[in-house]
Amino acid sequence: MTTTNVARGLLTEYAPHDRLAEIRDRYVSGEISFRVYQEQAFDLAGRSVTQLSERAVANASIRPLARETYEFVRKAGGTFAIASAGLDFYIGPVLKKAGLDRAEINCGRVVSDPAQSPPFRYDYPSAEKSCKGDWVTCKCEVIRRLKRDDVEIEVIFIGDGQLSDTCAAANAADTVFATDKLLDYCVKNDIEVTGFDEDFEPVIEYVTKVRGGKNVRKRRSIEQ
Known part of the structure; x- marks a missing residue:
């Protein structure tokens, strides 16, 4: 984001x-x-x-059209979820400032008193024991959970990184939008992908196009 x-x-x-x-x-x-x-x-x-x-x-600098994409996906009947290997104490406040605090957030947590200095106590509600990477949040499991809730959904994954992003793009997502390292990985490994630069305009265009078609499925957007 x-x-x-x-x-x-x-x-x-x-x-x-x-x-x-x-x-x-x-x-x-x-x-x-x-x-x-x-x-x-x-x-x-x-x-x-x-x-x-x-x-x-x-x-923090929020990516252009982030809020617009969030609102657009919601109005289209989808769910906008954040899946991050980061920690809640900076993710939550940054999203709140951007008006995105109602999005579903999957990330690591610091459970220490907010006034306490390190060392902190950590919790990982979105981790998966079988996830080989120990990446804080198993993005594949987040996607699988959304699909268990509704088998008809299309999961759109938006990412820019390595490791957990590449795993989700290769193994779990239906549609992938990528930039930076994730885009390079998808191209190199022949994973169908749509690239984007600074903003999320390609995502909005895609949802608009699919929504206007005859066979519209509910969408879940996962942003790393």
């Missing part, structure tokens, strides 16, 4: 660069999972949840 990596911005600003680099190297080498990396990184930040949330809202 954002054009900036909110978590990376917070960590770059507050975490000691040498220790953060050490943790990142352990993650990149495969020594630790993304979940462990994220926990250890934010525990270095030295700021309370409240302070980090406020800073995230101040710095």
Whole structure:
């Protein structure tokens, strides 16, 4: 939903660069999972949840047409869901600022007192034990759950990243819109995909086109 990596911005600003680099190297080498990396990184930040949330809202840049896409999907009878490997204390406030706080949010949670400084306590309600990546949120499972609720739906997946995004695009989504690393992955692996740049206009155009057809299915939009 954002054009900036909110978590990376917070960590770059507050975490000691040498220790953060050490943790990142352990993650990149495969020594630790993304979940462990994220926990250890934010525990270095030295700021309370409240302070980090406020800073995230101040710095985040929402992707153009995000709110319009959300409203359009809802009016078309669909559900707009967020599936993220990030954490609620910055995702929620950023979405609220953008007027998207009514969207379904699937992400990791910090369950510590908002005024408490690190180390934090974490919870992962959208994790899946069988998910091989330990990516905080199993985006494939989020998609499968939506399909269990209504087998007739079409799930539109919108993403820009690697790892959990590529898994969802390859194994679970019906329709994929992608940019950046996910677009490169889909093209390389012959996954049918529609690319987009800065805004979600192609998504709105697609829903408009399908909605105007004869065989209209309910849609669920999953944004990473």
